[in-house]
Amino acid sequence: MAFERKNLQRVGPQNRGGPSIFTFVDTNSTLAEIDLTGFMNVAANVLKVGDWIMGRGSNGYGIFIVVSNTRDLTASPPIEGVVDLSNAVAVGTTDSD
Numbered sequence: 001m002a003f004e005r006k007n008l009q010r011v012g013p014q015n016r017g018g019p020s021i022f023t024f025v026d027t028n029s030t031l032a033e034i035d036l037t038g039f040m041n042v043a044a045n046v047l048k049v050g051d052w053i054m055g056r057g058s059n060g061y062g063i064f065i066v067v068s069n070t071r072d073l074t075a076s077p078p079i080e081g082v083v084d085l086s087n088a089v090a091v092g093t094t095d096s097d
Helices: none
Strands: 009-010 021-025 052-057 060-069 083-085 089-091
Touching: none
Parallel strands: 021 052
Antiparallel strands: 009 021, 052 060, 060 083, 060 089
């Protein structure tokens, strides 16, 4: 499924010195599809390397980390960038009690 920017929300103010935290919900895409290189390119202007994304896909919940963003604002014209996320660390999938 195609990425929709409205589904990505920052939690709290941007942390300029460290990672920011985002939530993302796309119940039409699996966690594996969400972490594909380029899936979040539309958000390259807000995501930075090290940001955490708490996500929900069609097959569960996971945590992603932005591992690469090639956006270059110093280039003329600016280069849009390719965003790459880590593989999702699945959360909330088991309950042993």
